[in-house]
Amino acid sequence: MxxxxxxxxxxxxxxxxxxxxxxxxxxxxxGALLSQTWRARQLEYTWQRSLMRxxxxxxxxxxxxxxxxxELLGLKIGEQEKQALMDEYRKLALYPEVSNAMKKLKTKxxxxxxxxxxxxxxxxxxxxxxxxAVLSVDELKVYKPAPEVYQLAVDRLKTPKxxxxxxxxxxxxxxxxxxxxxxxxxxxxxxxxxxxLGFQPDRIVKSLDEILL
Amino acid sequence: MxxxxxxxxxxxxxxxxxxxxxxxxxxxxxGALLSQTWRARQLEYTWQRSLMRxxxxxxxxxxxxxxxxxELLGLKIGEQEKQALMDEYRKLALYPEVSNAMKKLKTKxxxxxxxxxxxxxxxxxxxxxxxxAVLSVDELKVYKPAPEVYQLAVDRLKTPKxxxxxxxxxxxxxxxxxxxxxxxxxxxxxxxxxxxLGFQPDRIVKSLDEILL
Numbered sequence: 001m002x003x004x005x006x007x008x009x010x011x012x013x014x015x016x017x018x019x020x021x022x023x024x025x026x027x028x029x030x031g032a033l034l035s036q037t038w039r040a041r042q043l044e045y046t047w048q049r050s051l052m053r054x055x056x057x058x059x060x061x062x063x064x065x066x067x068x069x070x071e072l073l074g075l076k077i078g079e080q081e082k083q084a085l086m087d088e089y090r091k092l093a094l095y096p097e098v099s100n101a102m103k104k105l106k107t108k109x110x111x112x113x114x115x116x117x118x119x120x121x122x123x124x125x126x127x128x129x130x131x132x133a134v135l136s137v138d139e140l141k142v143y144k145p146a147p148e149v150y151q152l153a154v155d156r157l158k159t160p161k162x163x164x165x166x167x168x169x170x171x172x173x174x175x176x177x178x179x180x181x182x183x184x185x186x187x188x189x190x191x192x193x194x195x196x197l198g199f200q201p202d203r204i205v206k207s208l209d210e211i212l213l
Numbered sequence: 214m215x216x217x218x219x220x221x222x223x224x225x226x227x228x229x230x231x232x233x234x235x236x237x238x239x240x241x242x243x244g245a246l247l248s249q250t251w252r253a254r255q256l257e258y259t260w261q262r263s264l265m266r267x268x269x270x271x272x273x274x275x276x277x278x279x280x281x282x283x284e285l286l287g288l289k290i291g292e293q294e295k296q297a298l299m300d301e302y303r304k305l306a307l308y309p310e311v312s313n314a315m316k317k318l319k320t321k322x323x324x325x326x327x328x329x330x331x332x333x334x335x336x337x338x339x340x341x342x343x344x345x346a347v348l349s350v351d352e353l354k355v356y357k358p359a360p361e362v363y364q365l366a367v368d369r370l371k372t373p374k375x376x377x378x379x380x381x382x383x384x385x386x387x388x389x390x391x392x393x394x395x396x397x398x399x400x401x402x403x404x405x406x407x408x409x410l411g412f413q414p415d416r417i418v419k420s421l422d423e424i425l426l
Contacts, residue, residue, distance in 0.1 A: 068407075
């Protein structure tokens with residue numbers, strides 16, 4: 001077991017698609033499609049803005065991706081619906097095994113997230129989980145999988161990268177962390193194919209529990 | 214009219230989804246879905262690898278994205294099918310208006326593409342079009358929309374960016390070029406929503422013809 005574990009937040013500890021129910025309530029029959037389109041565009045905007053060197057906080061990128069996705073799908077969205085959905089992002093559900101698994105964990109632990117503090121801090125606060133550090137890319141103004149993001153965890157935890165285990169459900173994030181030099185656990189809950197980015201995770205697991213065995 | 218026009222290749226001059234027919238012939242009923250999934254993943258890999266600083270040529274990224282997409286969709290692909298589809302990429306169809314529109318064009322013109330020379334050069338050669346320069350990100354080892362890619366056109370055409378018009382059907386590419394400082398024409402053939410990346414194209418047109426009017 002590594003000396004410290006660093007966790008991705010969205011999709012790894014917190015279920016991003018739990019916004020789906022709220023989407024479905026607003027636009028019956030479109031919840032799943034909107035939720036997936038929104039998530040995909042949100043990530044694309046983080047990569048594109050990083051390459052353009054036009055960083056904007058994750059809260060803005062997430063709102064922008066929502067407005068785009070609604071327009072793409074022909075769904076009318078006003079300020080009230082947008083606010084309701086953005087609020088939902090601040091109270092995402094934990095995956096079922098996360099609370100118990102984290103209680104058993106004896107190592108140092110941190111979150112390393114794309115989320116800007118205005119989204120991430122309330123989310124972590126309401127989760128009941130505790131961490132040695134909650135780190136956001138926001139202070140670097142560049143998104144994952146840029147190597148300087150993973151370096152932030154090394155610096156803040158004062159732990160060499162060889163002693164850090166990185167946990168993500170987002171395969172590209174796991175492989176970005178592997179490329180940087182972490183020991184990497186990919187939580188592949190959905191049985192997705194491995195992304196072809198020139199790297200392999202050290203371990204592929206089905207849930208957080210398995211990492212602690 | 215700007216002093217020089219710089220064109221994106223894939224999706225702008227050449228119809229990427231003309232590979233769809235070949236996909237459909239190989240896996241009946243799945244051509245459209247595979248073609249779209251493949252294109253989306255191809256672009257994601259360019260962004261992710263650029264941020265990871267793990268550039269690989271577009272030919273490799275395109276092949277990797279194909280293999281991933283087939284696995285995702287449960288389609289069995291061997292070396293022969295992969296080669297057939299990669300070959301298709303080297304003989305993509307031009308959009309219908311392109312040949313005539315390019316003949317009317319009086320300015321300097323260049324291609325600025327993500328394509329590596331092994332894919333891009335045969336494609337341009339078979340198109341019957343001629344350019345003052347065919348520029349690939351491959352010499353920079355970073356993909357669009359990084360600003361240094363757009364700078365390459367400035368350097369090679371020896372034309373200040375204020376005098377360059379950039380033409381792309383990929384909205385994120387158009388906005389990356391706008392962020393860099395080009396005058397930008399977004400060819401929005403499909404009536405897609407504008408991407409929310411903090412910039413606006415100078416003109417939105419339905420086809421290449423309209424730019425020359």
